[in-house]
Amino acid sequence: MSDDYNPTDPSRSTVTTPGASEASSQPAGQQPHEPAANENNSEAMFSPAQLKEVILALQSEIDKKDAELAEKHDALLRAIAETENVRRRLEREKEETGKYAISKFAKDILSVGDNFQRAIAAVPKDAIENDPALKTLLDGVILAEREFRGGLDRHGVKIIDPAGQPFNPHHHQAVMEQENPDVANGTVLQVFQTGYLIDDRCLRPAMVVVSRGGPKAGRNGEPSAPKAEVSPAPQPDTSSEQTSSTDDSSKDM
Numbered sequence: 720m721s722d723d724y725n726p727t728d729p730s731r732s733t734v735t736t737p738g739a740s741e742a743s744s745q746p747a748g749q750q751p752h753e754p755a756a757n758e759n760n761s762e763a764m765f766s767p768a769q770l771k772e773v774i775l776a777l778q779s780e781i782d783k784k785d786a787e788l789a790e791k792h793d794a795l796l797r798a799i800a801e802t803e804n805v806r807r808r809l810e811r812e813k814e815e816t817g818k819y820a821i822s823k824f825a826k827d828i829l830s831v832g833d834n835f836q837r838a839i840a841a842v843p844k845d846a847i848e849n850d851p852a853l854k855t856l857l858d859g860v861i862l863a864e865r866e867f868r869g870g871l872d873r874h875g876v877k878i879i880d881p882a883g884q885p886f887n888p889h890h891h892q893a894v895m896e897q898e899n900p901d902v903a904n905g906t907v908l909q910v911f912q913t914g915y916l917i918d919d920r921c922l923r924p925a926m927v928v929v930s931r932g933g934p935k936a937g938r939n940g941e942p943s944a945p946k947a948e949v950s951p952a953p954q955p956d957t958s959s960e961q962t963s964s965t966d967d968s969s970k971d972m
Contacts, residue, residue, distance in 0.1 A: 818875065819917060819920060821917075825915070831867060835863060839857065876916070877916045878915055880910060880925070881914075882910050885903075886905045886906070886907055892925065892927065893928070894911060895928045897929070898930075899933055900933050903933050904933045904935055906930045908928045912926040
C-alpha cells in the first residue's frame with residue numbers, strides 16, 4: 720500500500736526541538752538542569768543603618784511589652800492584696816457576728832437582773848431574822864438571781880461591779896462626784912447600777928459615784944506615796960582633833 724508508514728522515508732521524519740534533544744541526552748533518572756535565577760539578587764542585604772533601625776524598633780517594642788507586663792503584674796498584686804483584705808475582713812465580721820449575736824437580746828433582759836438586785840436590796844435584815852417565810856422567799860430570789868447571772872456568763876456576758884476601783888470611762892458612767900480626801904482621786908465610791916460586758920465590748924456602762932479631792936491615784940489606783948525627805952549626811956566631828964592638836968603644841972613649847 721502506498722499509504723503505509725515507511726520509517727526510511729525522509730518526508731516522514733520527525734521534528735525534534737532543542738529542549739527535547741537536550742532531554743534525550745540527559746542520563747536516565749537525572750532531572751534537566753534549570754538555569755538559576757539572578758544570583759546577584761538571591762539574598763536581601765541590609766545596610767548597617769537599616770539594621771540599627773530594625774534593632775531599635777524591636778527594642779522599643781520589647782520595652783513597651785515589658786512596661787505592659789509590669790503594669791499587669793502590679794495590678795495582679797493589688798488584686799491579690801485586696802482579696803486577702805476582704806477575706807480577713809469577712810472572717811473578722813463572721814467572728815464578731817458569732818460573738819456578739821446575742822448583744823441585743825442580752826441588753827433587753829438586763830432589766831431582769833436589775834429587778835433581782837433591787838428586790839434583794841429592799842428586804843431589811845431584821846425582817847429576815849423575824850420572818851422565816853420571808854427569808855425563804857429571799858433565798859429563792861437570790862438563787863434565781865445567781866442562775867440569771869450564770870446564764871449570762873455562759874454566753875460571754877460579764878457583770879461590771881467596780882466599787883473601790885479606779886474610774887474607767889470605757890466601762891463606767893459617772894453620775895455624781897463626791898468629796899473624799901481619804902480616797903484616791905477618781906475612785907468609784909458607789910455603784911448605782913451594775914454594768915455588763917459581752918466579751919471585751921461594753922454592753923452597758925456601770926452608773927457610779929466617783930471621788931474627788933483626794934490624793935492623786937498611782938498606776939494601780941492606789942494613792943501616790945509621799946516623797947521621802949532626804950536628810951543631809953552627818954559631817955565628821957573635827958573639834959576633838961583640833962583640841963588634841965592644840966594640847967600637843969602647848970606641851971612642845
